[in-house]
Every structure is written in C-alpha cells, then in structure tokens.
Amino acid sequence: MTQHTQGTQSPHLSAATSETLEDYTLRFAPRSYRRWTPAVVATSALGGIAYLADFSIGANIGIEHGTTNALLGIALAAVVIFVSGFPLAYYAARYNIDLDLITRGSGFGYYGSVVTNVIFATFTFIFFALEGSIMAQGLELGLGIPRWIGYAVSTIIVFPLVIFGMKALSKMQVWTTPLWLVLMVIPFVYLVASHPDSVGEFFAYTGADGSGSSVSTASVLLAAGVCLSLMAQIAEQIDYLRFMPPRTPQNARRWWTAVVLAGPGWVVFGAVKQAVGLFLAVYLISSLDPQAAATANEPVHQFLGVYQEMVPGWLAMTLAVVLVVISQIKINVTNAYSGSLAWTNSFTRVTKRYPGRIVFVVVNLVIALTLMEANMFDFLNTILGFYANCAMAWVVTVATDIVVNKGLLKISPPVAEFRRGMLHPVNPVGFVSVLLSAGLSIVVFFGGFGDAVQPYSPVVAVVLAIVCPPVLAVVTRGRYYLRNTDDGIDLPMVDEFGNPSGAVLTCHVCRQDYERPDVTACLTHDDVVCSLCLSTDKVADHVLPPAAGVGGTVGA
Template sequence: MNARTESVGGESDETSEHSHQAGKNSKGEKTEDYTARYTPRSYRRWGTASVATTALGGMAYLADFAIGASIGIAHGTINALVAIVVAAVIIFITALPLAYYSARFNIDLDLVTRGSGFGYYGSVLTAAIFGSYTFIFFALEGSIMAQGLRLGLHVPLWLGYLLSTLIVIPLIIYGMNTLTKVQLWTTPLWLFLMIAPVVYLAVSHPSSVSDFFSYAGESGNEKLSFASVMLGAGVVLSLIAQIGEQNDVLRFMPARTEENKRAWWLAVVLAGPGWVLLAILKQALGVFLAVYVLATVSPTVAAEPVEQFRAAFLTAVPAWLAITLAVILVVISQIKINVVNAYSGSLAWTNAYTRVTKHYPGRLVFLALNLAVALALMEGDMFSVLNDILGFYANCGIAWIVTVGADIIINKMILKLSPMEPEYRRTMLYAVNPVGVGSFLLATGLSWAVYFGALGGGIKPYSAIVAVVVALVATPLLAVLTKGRYYLKRTDDGLAEPRFDAQGNPSSGDYVCHVCHEVFERPDMMSCPTHGEPICSLCLATDRHRQHVEFATRVATR
C-alpha cells in the first residue's frame, strides 16, 4: 500500500523552499544509516552471512586479553577461568532476546529499550550508559594501540593516543557500507596473527601450559574461591553492554523467511550473544600469555596485549619480526573494534540528544564528541585503573541489559503484559515507564551500594550478582503491580495498513512524510497528530510537524 500525501495546498515560494530544505535534510539523515529510526527493507541489501561477519568483526578488540590477564594476575588461573565462564553464561542468556528483537524488527537496542519497559524519555538513561560504554572501550583499545606504537615505533604515548583516535574517522563516516568492507577485508589476517603464535607457544613450550594451570595469582590462593570468582565475573560483566554494538549491525538483517530461517537464526545467535564465545577464548588466552610473560616483566606490563603477543611471536621468529607482527596485530584489532565503538557511540548519543532537545544535529557531531571524550580518557591513563573502571561500570550495564531481557522474556512472552511488537515512536509511548526505569534504578542503586561496601565488606564482591538478581525480580514484579498500563499510551497510530505482515516481519509499504517529503516504510510512519497525514518518526521526534504549521501560518498572514 502506498500513501502519498502533499502538504498544505497553495504554498508560497517561501513555503516550498522550506519544504525542499526539510526534504534535503531528511535525505542527509537517511544517508547516516537511519540513526534514530527503523531500518527499511530497501536499505538492508546485505545477506545474513555479511551482516554476521560485520557484527563479529567488532570482536577483534584486544581488551579481552587485558581483562583476562588482570583477573588472572589478581585471582589466579582457576578462579579467572571460572569467573570468565560464569559471566559468559549470564551475558549469553540476557543477550539472546535483545539480539532477536533487533534482527527481527530492524531497530537498534535504544529503540528496543524504549518499548521494553523504559518509555520514550526513560530510555535516555540507558542511551547515556551505552554511549559511555563505547567511549570507555574506545579509550581502552586506543590505549592498547598506543602501547603497540610505542613498542614498535617508539611513538610517545600521548601521540599514540591521538593517532589511534584520528585513524578511525575516515573509516566510520559512511556507516554500514564502510564497516562491512573493513571487517571483511581484515578478518583473515587478524585471525591468523592472533591464533598462530599462541598455538606455537603452547606446542613448543609445553611447560607454559602447566605453569598456566598452576598459577595462583597475587592472592596466592590455588583453590577455587567464590569471592574471587564473583570479583572476576564482575569485571567481565562490564562487557554485557557489547550486545548494543552487535545490535547496531544486526538491525541490518534481512527479513526472516522460510527459505532463509536457518541461516537467519544461525547469524543472529552467533553474531548476537555468540560474541561472548570468542570473548571467552580471548580472555583465557590473555591469562595464559600473561602468566608466560610474568617471568620477564612486571604484572602491569604483563596485562598489556602488545607485550603478550611480542613474547609469543618471539618463540617463533626473530625479535625485529616479532615486534613488527605484534604491532600489526594491535593496529588491525584496534581499527576493527574502534570503528564499531565510534559508530555505535554516535548512534547512542544522537538518539539521546534528539529526544531531549527535539533537534537532530546529525550523527557526525556526536562521532566527534565520542572521540574527544575517549581521547581525554586515554590521556588520563585509564588503562592503569582498568579493573576499577570496569567493575564500577558493570553494575549499570548489567541492570540495563537484564531489565530489558527480563521484559522481553517474562513480561512479553510469558506474562503478556508488555506488547510483543516493539514500539519506539513518540506519542505512542508514555514519557517514562516505571517498570523498566524503576527496575534499572533499583538494581543499579543496590549494586552500587554493595560495590562501595555500604552494606558490609562481606558481600562487596557480589555487587554484579546483586544487579542481576534485583533486575530479574523487579522487572516482572513492577509490570504486575502496574498491570502493564504504562507500556503504550495508545494502540492505534492512525494508519490503516498494519505495521507487521502475517509472518510477523515489518511491512514494506511506502509512505511519504508530509513534513519532510521523504519516503519511508510503514513501521516508521504514523498519522500526524496535527494534520492527520503520514509523518515519519524523526519529524515527530523533532516536532517538525508543529514547526511546519507555525511556518505555514506565518506565511499565510503576511
């Protein structure tokens, strides 16, 4: 069904020019990968394998090696490995429903969050959390690249931080098109450089394997310690918000059909929650390499991935080549992940800013902001306090992701209190839904209290678990108490054609927004509250429909 509508009749030249400019701005916005809206079928031209490969390309980050090493050095190998697995199980279970919703309905995690318990303005909180995640991990990866440049080329750290920031800008400006090419071209070399030296080290130095399993860490405790496991898991769980970056790519998945459903599900599982399987491997290898290099360097240096891989390459090749290969690996890894960090961060901050101010400045503005904050963190030497930053941040990320996951699994699928089809459009949602916001704030507050020792030192290691349990219990409880009344302000968006087809996929019918005059597909459209004509979600979010009326009124009264 096509619904093409014109604006107010009898426009003057000035009004026409205004309409033309609105359409021009909207077209520019569409080239920015549908930052704040549904991603239409007409734009999703990639196959399931291409989307999955692009999403998993972001898993090239070396922070896993540093995280695994820091946990292993602090708590020993056995406690570190168990902590890594415990965190991975939690991440996988909570990430699966989120990945499914983004891939099935072609919206990013911020838009999923709006309709999964948080409301239109309530999810601004989580957009800020996710935006913070992206610049924290951009800074972490940039620090690792700077360490590599210092080792291989004797570049000062401050300059290395700057170079690691600037190098991603030309690669990320054009969004998904560039992301796909970067990830596809660099993945084979990255995999070889990461796996080959570790395998060679283990085979050529069998004692490194036995030393790895017997390492007791700085605590000197060779036995399994529940407290140590929980502390380590808390650090790993800081990665729980990584599903947001996976979803920024999964929203480009093609529609699920009978013909592609197996490939579709495989791609969603592997590229969604499946990212954590690769993370487990890298974190465990981080512990292994750190234990190996501890014989020659300090614990702080042993946690640096570039030093870990330099040592691994040295077992197989001359020193000059070992350093060269280690630096190449670090640079490739940093580029692969930081283009994703920068891209996802620009989406998150743009979404939050647009809702609060009703103004869309363009994604590139917040790309620059994200990079500036990340650079400041690098220059402030955040790498030296890695565990403290990640342990504190983890509580926020856990509270958010578990709340949304619980809303999808329990409130939508089991209790039927939350609408199955995600809603993100303004005027369809309440400003704040107490279910998600209340659960998130309660889980975050209590876990922070535990983390800072306000409830006693004995339970301090378990702050991450507190965040999981509180969010998991509070989300359905608040939905029951409120009877689900705050999910939707209205159920009819004023257009006759349904948003979803008989298979549950978003409808593909085209509509013309009567304000910006651009064509958008049915899921992004609704009837304008002011005119009763089709309007896109971004024009509604920025109040362009009201601006349109005010402008036309001024022209008519001249």
C-alpha cells in the same frame, strides 16, 4: 552510501534526508536499505569484537585471583551475557531496530530510555579509550612514539571510516578479519605445541600474591564482575544486526545462525580471548622473570613475547604492532559508530533537534581521548567493575521485560514500539528497575554494605533486574507501556512471514518515502508523518493524542 528513499525533499527540512544518509540513526532500518546477506551482517558484527581488551581483562583478573578463579569468573559472566543477550539480538534482527528503540518499548518509555543511552555511550568511550591505550602501547614499543601522541593517533585514525557508516564498516570488517584471525591464533597454537608444559603452569598459577590457590566464591564473583562490564557489547552487535534481511522459509537457517553467532554468540569468542590473555600472561611471568608481571597484562607484550620465539626480532615486533593496530581499528570504528548513534538519539529526543551523527562522533572521540590521556589503563579493574553494575542493570532489565513481561505474563505489549506518541514519556517498569538495580549494586561494589558483601554486586544487579520489572509491571497493571494502541494507519505492520512490512508511505512533512513501521498518522493534517519528523516536532503538532481509555501519564 546509497540512498534508498525517494520523493522530493521539502526545502525547509533536511534532517530526514541527512539521517537516512547516516544509517537510520534514530529509526527503523528499512527493507530497501538492508541488502546484505545474513553472513555479511554476521561477519561485520563479529569484526567488532576484534578488540584486545579481552586479553588485558583476562590477564588482570588472573594475576589478581589466580587461574582457576579467573576461569570460573569468565565462564559465569559468559553464561549471564549469552542468556540476557539472546532476546535482545532476536528483537533487533526481527524488527530491524537498535537497542535504544527496543528499550523504549520494553519498559522505559519514549524519554525514559535516554538514561540507558547514556549507559551505552559510556561503554563506547570507555572501551574506545581502553583499545586506544593498547594501540598506543604498541606504537610506543614498536616505533618509539610517545604514548600521548599514540593516544591521538589511535583516535584520529578511525574518524574517516566512521563517517561512512555501515557501508564502509562492513567492507572493512570483512576484509580485515582473516588477517586478524591468523595473527591472533597462530602464536597461541605455536606456544601450546612447542611448550606443552605451559599448559600445566597455566592451570597451576595462583595469582601474583598466591591468594588464588583454592576456589573462592568472592574471587570468582569479583572476576565475573569485571568481565560483565562487557555486557553492553550486545548493543554494538545489535547496531549491525538491525540490518539483517527479512527472515523467510528459504533463509531461516542462515538467518538464525547469523543472529545467534553474531548476537549473544560474541561472548563465546570473548571468553576464549580472556582465557588466552591470561594464558599468555602466565607464560610471560613464568618464563621470563618477575618483572614481566608489570607488562604481562598488555597485549602487545603478550604477543611480542610469543612472536619472538617464532621469528626474528624485527619481524616479531612488526607482527605484534600490526596485530594491535588492526584490532584497535576494527573495534574502535564500532565504538565510535555506536557511540555516535547513542548520543545523537538522546540529544534529538531531548532537544527536538537533529544535529547529525558526525557531531557526536567527534564528542565521543574527545571524551575517549581525555580518558586515555588520564591513563585510565592503570585503573582498569576498578573502572570496569564499577561500570558492570550499570550495564547489567540495563541489559538484564530489558531482557526480562521481553522474556517475562512480554512472553510469559503478557503484560508488556509484544510489538516492538518506538515511535513518539505511541509510548508514554516514562514507563516506571524499566526506568525504576534500572535505577534500583544499578544504584544498589554500585553501593555494594564500593563497600556500602560491608566488605563481606562487596564481591556480590553483580549478583545484586542481576537479581534486582530480574525481579523488579515483573513486579512493577503487575503493580502498574501495564498502564505505562502504550500511550496509543492504534497508530491510525489502516495497513498491516508485518508481511506474511511476520517481518516488518515493506509498504511505502510518504511523510507529509519532509516529503520522503518510508516503510510502514516508521510512520504514524498525523490527525492534525489528515496525513502520515515519519518517526524522525515526530522526534523533531517541537510543538507536538504531528503527535497523536493519547487514546481514550489508555491509562498513565499524558504527554508527548
């Protein structure tokens, strides 16, 4: 990866340089590094949604609730995910920061967002394990490799790619996407064209036990709840979108297209894949025999069944395995990459030590491998339904703070602040909202308020995440958003087009050059300090003291 910082590195501190080489894990992504076009960034981001878990999710909820209820659940979840994801994607692309940094300044505080980082890291290893399981199924079916070995292979194979960050990931995603699209789309088109009656069978399917013969609110909400577990995917999209180039009058249309398509727009592709997964599962069940239901939720069997009608058996098996392997690599490099960012971010803030992103690549992969070996695929609906409550609580709370507290009420500061010393340690607006929203919805999900209310846990999570932030912001009068309103540097934060300034300043601690949004004044030494050196400052020597007249807690 090309290093774009300049200056002489201090011999006693290598963290800043190492972190720069690791895709700006903990900080603002500088203009000098963001050399990709909007189209390349969008393609890289959308490459991360090549996962086959959607096919399993669609099949599982359809087999359980029937086609009609499943499709309504998929549509409902897609609307919620798109609406909540839009403001987050915009903030990431506009201010070039990831979702954790957005979360800090959107109601959580400097340390308060650690809890949401754990939620996101959990998402990455759950879905890494899910995709790894699917790849292991393909390797077992096509090559006779035992699943436990397949789990290990699917884990180890992504490690070399993740080490090199955005530079390697963008190339891999761009080059593999055309082949992935061909392998995925052609079987579906062939099936619809050669077996038109399969469409009618699909819409008439009422589930494994026939309970989905009519529309049921409970079934729709339960199906939506499983799909809503994917809400945290927006954070992975944002890990790419933060590298968007500055928006100018010349590239505004391309910029917006890329942000919408690769940001909240990912869910459109996801919803289509879920519906196709159910379509393929219904075809296998109705065309083969009842035994097919046992593996109809496994993507490798779904695609193999259609490929076998198109080409000779050996080629069908080859194509199915190749599709599974490509899909697994495309998504799991993103899962491993994003998970490493989340863990590193939390660890550095809590311990004031920067161990390097690669350490947490290994941590995430080990956790995912443990889940795979525990056969989490057999409990997919329960795991995803439970996790959805946490994901919804986090994402909707942040989106509400941006849209309502920042945009409408003007209580939350409009700036995308993330630097230590500028924020209070914990802001109850977002922190308490997430605990209430996730906590109560999880209790509902596990039947704590009765079976009749149980399907409504997604509604509880979303409603509380919408209502609590503005109520708490009004009650606290916004006192806990900013610890300082002035970072002590007399230079504008944005350029003439409203993009983060590209002006360069030198951190007096690590002697590296950083762009204006990534530094604050250091009153102790009458100089400037970068955000990572602030994060690793164990004695708060470089941290700005709280400004007079700014209420709330005191601390760094």
